[in-house]
Amino acid sequence: MLDSKIPDFSLPATSGTTFQLAEHSGKIVVIYFYPKDSTPxxxxxxxxxxxxxxEFAAVGAVILGISRDSLKSHENFKAKQEFPFELGADTDEAVCNLFGVMKMKNMYGKQVRGVERSTFVIDRNGVLRREWRGVKVPGHVQEVLDFVKTL
Structure with missing residues (x-):
């Protein structure tokens, strides 16, 4: 997938919008997948x-957070945390599957299927330039920003 064009997709997002990748042509798109709204x-x-x-906006980057939570859950999470970017509701896992972020994980000793915390940077031409999988939160967003500034 790296260095290849990402197929267009759309999904319902917060603020009554639909996020469509093609509409962001000419911008850097940072997509981060996360397991669940309002967890630590x-x-x-x-x-x-x-x-x-x-800082992301200053270099022409758009941020989209995606999880399998409902739009209602996303709206509450976004409002409570005052996120200035949209959250996409991938309730049917179509976009999660496109990026291959659904994994079996151990939770409290049980195997559960869930979203692997991952981030993807798509350049102005719609080409995937970088991916991080199995992300650890501390320092990650700064690392993504540092990479985006090189594009």
Whole structure:
């Protein structure tokens, strides 16, 4: 997938919008997949993207957070955390599957299928330039921003 064009996709997003990749041609798109709204790691990750949002915007980057949660859950999470970017609701896992982020994980000793925390950077021509899988939250968003600034 790296260095290849990402097929167009769309999914319902917060603020009554639909995120369509093709509509962001000419911009850098940062897509981060996270397991669940309002959980500690996902909240911290979103807050980090929120806090550096101005720097991403300054270099022409759009941020989209995606999980399998409902739009209602996303709207509450976004409002509570004051995220300046949209969250996409991938309830049917179509976009998760496109990026291959659905994994079997251990949770409290049980095998569960869930979203692997991952981030993808798509350049202005729609080509995937970088991916991070199995992300650890501390320092990650700064690393993504540093990479985006090189494009």
């Amino acid at each position: 790691g996902c909240t911290t990750q979103g807050q980090n993207f929120r806090d550096l949002h101005g």
